Each structure stands twice: as structure tokens, then as C-alpha cells.
Amino acid sequence: MALALEEIRERVGARPQWYHTLELAPGVVTPGWFDLRTVAPQVLPSSLAGKRCLDVGTFDGFWAFEMERRGAAEVLAVDIVDPRAWDWPITAGDELVKLLEDRKQGGAGFDIASDAFGSSAQYRECSVYDLDAAEVGTFDFVFMGSLLLHLRDPIRALEKLRSVCAPGGIVCTMDAIDPTMSLLFPRRAMATFDGDGRPWWWMPNIAAYDKMLRSAGLAPVTKPTPVRLPRGGGHPIVKPSKAVLMNREGRRLLAATHRGDPQAWAHSKVVGA
Numbered sequence: 001m002a003l004a005l006e007e008i009r010e011r012v013g014a015r016p017q018w019y020h021t022l023e024l025a026p027g028v029v030t031p032g033w034f035d036l037r038t039v040a041p042q043v044l045p046s047s048l049a050g051k052r053c054l055d056v057g058t059f060d061g062f063w064a065f066e067m068e069r070r071g072a073a074e075v076l077a078v079d080i081v082d083p084r085a086w087d088w089p090i091t092a093g094d095e096l097v098k099l100l101e102d103r104k105q106g107g108a109g110f111d112i113a114s115d116a117f118g119s120s121a122q123y124r125e126c127s128v129y130d131l132d133a134a135e136v137g138t139f140d141f142v143f144m145g146s147l148l149l150h151l152r153d154p155i156r157a158l159e160k161l162r163s164v165c166a167p168g169g170i171v172c173t174m175d176a177i178d179p180t181m182s183l184l185f186p187r188r189a190m191a192t193f194d195g196d197g198r199p200w201w202w203m204p205n206i207a208a209y210d211k212m213l214r215s216a217g218l219a220p221v222t223k224p225t226p227v228r229l230p231r232g233g234g235h236p237i238v239k240p241s242k243a244v245l246m247n248r249e250g251r252r253l254l255a256a257t258h259r260g261d262p263q264a265w266a267h268s269k270v271v272g273a
């Protein structure tokens with residue numbers, strides 16, 4: 001049963017950091033890092049009636065709840081609750097891990113949202129690398145958002161999504177891209193590499209994003225479509241200053257603050273299914 005308004009307010013108020021902007025009740029909106037409410041209608045089918053759906057790397061569960069809202073018969077949300085178990089480069093320090101632990105709070109955001117919505121979505125601790133159809137079954141619609149960037153082995157993750165997609169099903173991915181490289185090299189697969197201090201690895205251009213899907217046995221139904229992820233109320237606002245404009249990361253953050261985080265999404269079919 002969904003929670004009473006006062007209890008929702010109280011639980012949201014007690015948790016200052018959210019990844020997702022979620023309207024848990026009229027007028028009770030979580031201060032998310034991103035506000036994906038205008039993005040979901042672009043990326044998800046308007047109906048998922050009767051479908052079995054999977055959300056990989058769910059965080060506060062925005063995509064899982066959106067799939068449920070579209071009539072999914074069943075939604076499974078998986079995540080790694082302990083940020084220490086993410087793919088970190090050796091150069092990462094403890095400070096950032098701690099910061100992410102604070103934001104994650106053991107997956108508490110999903111629980112609060114699930115209770116507020118009276119959701120039936122199931123939550124399970126599982127790495128994308130460990131998805132196994134023998135354990136979780138197969139899904140008509142598999143969603144994974146903003147995770148390829150954080151994985152040391154993104155192609156293996158995509159292969160795993162493929163392995164749990166039911167015959168005739170769709171794998172929907174939405175992830176970070178390098179917009180400049182996409183403009184400069186529209187046909188040539190290129191990527192920039194981070195791998196330093198934070199769990200950020202490859203940022204492909206759109207051509208490489210398309211090729212990554214194909215190399216994992218996924219055939220995009222249409223070319224990956226660019227989209228910007230608007231920042232939410234909990235996202236710091238970066239203002240232009242000499243220091244910000246002088247370095248690449250500063251310029252990236254400034255553009256993300258004002259125009260949203262550059263990503264691309266695609267619906268893919270499983271090749272050979």
C-alpha cells in the first residue's frame with residue numbers, strides 16, 4: 001500500500017541526496033542529480049503492457065517505476081548497492097567512494113520511492129556481469145541507462161543484456177557519448193578514455209556506440225539517437241569562470257549544467273534470436 005503524504009515528506013526530507021528526480025506524491029519531488037522526466041517519453045515505448053521488464057543499475061529506480069507506469073506485467077530492478085564493488089581504476093581515492101556511498105545509502109532511495117508509489121517492482125542485488133537467464137529468467141524489455149561509461153568491460157555487459165533478452169524482445173540502452181567526437185567523426189568509431197580517479201572509462205562517439213552494440217550481438221533498430229539529460233534540483237550549478245573555461249572537464253561540466261548531459265539511446269534487437 002502506498003504511504004501517506006506526511007510520511008513520504010518525512011522520508012524524503014531525511015534523505016538529502018538523490019540520483020533521480022521523482023515526484024513521489026503531489027508536490028513532493030526528490031532533489032535528484034538528474035531530472036529524466038522529459039527523457040522517458042522519448043526513450044521508452046508508450047506502452048509496455050504485459051511485458052516482463054528489467055532495469056539494470058536502477059539507483060533510485062526512476063526507469064523501473066516508469067516501466068511499471070507503462071503497464072509492465074513485472075519489473076525487476078538490479079543494482080550494486082555498495083559503490084566499492086563498482087569498476088574503479090586503481091588511481092581512485094577513498095573520498096569519492098565515500099561520497100557515492102553517502103548518495104547511495106544502501107539503495108534507500110529505491111525503497112522509499114517503491115513504498116510511496118505502492119510499487120510491485122522487485123529489487124535485487126546483482127551486477128550486470130552476473131545476469132544469468134537461469135536465475136532471473138528472460139525479459140521482453142531490457143533497459144540499461146548511464147552505466148556503460150562506468151564499466152571496465154562494457155561489451156561484456158552488453159552481451160549479458162543480450163543473454164537475458166527474450167526472443168523478439170528489445171534491449172534499450174542510453175549512455176554517455178562524446179558530442180564533439182560525434183560531430184567531427186559521424187561515421188568513424190572513436191572514443192575518448194578517462195580511467196583516472198573515478199569510475200569513468202570509455203566515452204564513445206555515436207558511431208562507436210552503434211558499433212559497441214553490434215559487437216555484442218545487438219542490432220540497433222535505428223541509429224542511436226542523441227539526447228540531453230537535464231540536471232535535477234540536487235545537481236550543483238557550474239558557473240562560467242576563467243578556471244572553469246580553462247580546462248576540458250570544466251567546459252564539459254559547464255555545458256552539462258546548462259544543456260544537459262550528452263547521451264544517446266537505442267533500441268536493439270538480438271541478432272540471431
Ligand SMILES: C[S@@+](CC[C@H](N)C(=O)[O-])C[C@H]1O[C@@H](n2cnc3c(N)ncnc32)[C@H](O)[C@@H]1O
Binds near residue numbers: 019
Ligand atoms: C550513473 S547511475 C545510473 C542510474 C540509472 N540507471 C539511470 O540511468 O538513471 C549508475 C548505476 O549503476 C550501478 N552500477 C554500477 N556498477 C554496476 C554493475 N556492475 N552492475 C549493475 N549496476 C551497477 C550503480 O550502483 C548506479 O546505481
